[in-house]
Amino acid sequence: MTDRYALFGNPLGHTKSPFIHGEFARQLGDDISYEAIEAPVDGFAAAVRDFVKAGGKGFNVTVPFKVEAAELADEAHEAVVVCGASNCVKVEDGQLVAENFDGVGLVRDIVDNLGVALKGRRVLFAGAGGATRGAVVPFLEAGVGEIVIANRTVSKAEAIRDLLGPRGSVQACGYEDISGGFDIVLNSTSASLSGAALPIPPAAFEGARLAYEMAYGKGKTPFLELAERSGAERLADGVGMLVEQAAEAFAWWRGRRPDTAPVIEAMTIPLE
Secondary structure, eight states, X not given: OOEEEEEEESOOXXXXXXXXXXXXXXXXXXXXXXXXXXXXXTOHHHHHHHHHHTTOOEEEEOTTSHHHHHHHOSEEOHHHHHHTOOSEEEEETTEEEEEOOHHHHHXXXXXXXXXXXXXXXXXXXXXXXXXXXXXXXXXXXXXXXEEEEEOSSHHHHXXXXXXXXXXXXXXXXXXXXXXXXXXXXXXXXXXXXGTOOOOOOGGGGTTOSEEEESSOSSOSOHHHHHHHHXXXXXXXXXXXHHHHHHHHHHHHHHSOOOOOHHHHHHHOOXXX
């Protein structure tokens, strides 16, 4: 019998998740279906109930439902509690168990796929939304030396600092107060989706080993262009993060982890 999985979000016209999970299933010979379900903005809970009632085994969650997914769950793992959002749910005996693999997927892409060590590094996150919030703890667990979170609304960055600062060195500031260079600079804002630039000072990229655009498939965004002009050694977008978090979800659901390398290769758009 075919096991049913899905992605919930709105809108979903851009999603690559059915392709990714289809490739994983083909690799491992698993009989699954994976569909994109564009739930009404005010109808996520009802859509989930219908999916579970129809025999759904698990699902991923993307914007704007990640926070609601965490609230809807019967059980939430630590990563969900920490960041207040879930990107993956498993259905167990009719109960919803929530996880969040975004941060783990990001760390795996940077360390394993890109070969950039995190231990002892000084890291700048541009943006203080859910993506940054979900990444801070995995970065601290990977041994980074310091994390600085810059945001237009400084209070949002300070909220993450206050929540997660006891776990390691986490600082908060506005873009105008960014000082010194960083080993790794990441853009977790939605600015690149609209082609907007960020007011990150060029000095932040001096000596940077990596500039990482967490959006994917957008080519050389204004953020990456700034990073390149300012001396960043390497540029990357979020395709590896997307595939790696999907692999974590697949392994959690199915008990076997697929090979991510061929899927990342198939989806990578050259940053030219």
